[in-house]
Amino acid sequence: MHAGDEVRILLVLHYDGRGFHGWQVQPDLRTVQGEIETVVERITGARRTVLGSGRTDAGVHATGQVATVSFPARWSASRARKALNALLPRDVWVEEAREVPMAFHPRYDAVARTYRYRVGTAALSASPFHRPYCWALGEALEEGLLKRGAALLPGTRSFRSFAKAGQPQRGEMCTVQEAAWTPWGDLGWAFTIRANRYLHHMVRYLVGTMVDVGRGRRALDELVALLEDPDGEATTSPPAPPEGLYLERVRYPSPSFVPSPPHA
Template identity: 55%
Template structure:
């Protein structure tokens, strides 16, 4: 559905500190990132203003690249709306940029790839109050080579059913992962970089929890192949803590939103 004649669609990139949020999606009687954005936009537009994001993040998960969109009155330019929103938003949500979007742009359904980073603290500095809230302060040495060998096995088209929280069967379980690698994190530890066309519920956290157990010598790298193959009786490690996970980027084709959609989905207007 295109925007109405008195409104246009604006696209945002949103940062938020997930520690005090019950995830992205609006929930009754709970504080969420989407809820804060809709609350502020309702004030600025003098009425309900739905915000659609590129996808949900779980309770405690952060974002530096969440993409969202809303239909707002024509009097609001992207620049003016961004400034007004940031003046009213709480300190743990920030609109990094805003731009005009095509009339049919949908942050979730038009996305072709999403990227996450997970931060793993290995040095004692990771336990600092200025680091620990945004990483997993493991504070133990790991076998990076074993973790890299296991991460390589994740790339490609696989069933990630073993790495999804129960109750996701209706969504399907196949994902195409284009990147899965470990990189240094500022001398403090490691970052796990992962990109895919889609992610299942808690998928990244289950992957990281399993990779860390491999790095601690509690599992073999080859177990990743067996988990991806759905070997009966074999389970992943517990999920890594939410505080280390960041949604960092969402990718779209150049013509996203320029043509009416063939699929049905949530609309931007209430």
């Protein structure tokens, strides 16, 4: 498991996205990767790169982001977890730490990522205990239309219609393995999607458009057109706001890579 005197440790991370300018290190901005690298440097005495399974945007939460970092071989995963949790700020937390082969790469080895998006339809979703963690819409959504929208998504196709315009993308084909709307308690609806990859802002554009269908502002046919003809005239609705979005789980091919069941 060691390369020279190093050990590679996989971390399963929770973070409250509100206080971060996203995952990736940026000069002079507070990011999740940056906060973890700072603490790793404090406890090991050397700057070490923390690799993530993918970037999350500013304001987006995680209950199952996966990252790796190398530690000196005298460190065990459980000691690393304790030291990180003792020093990390309160809005990022290591749920689990595990030793993985040095060759493991959290991004290239991932086969699927699951995101969850919460939409609050009840007035109570605007409470300070819920509003930071959902899109506090406060309007009813028609269950049948939400579910018919989600049922259109599984399969392999171009999702270019649902990508931030003008963003360079490495390929536009994505395979959606699962997509469903389920009740979010008495507060609203949660959309869960699992795909091999995503284009930039894709989940938020999908949710923004499906919510407009669900509240009767657009026809379901417009969603069909966006999916079937990325070169057509149709445009998406604005992206749903980041505070409703969670990176919930990252899957790897070998069972030994699969993190514990996620908790939301």
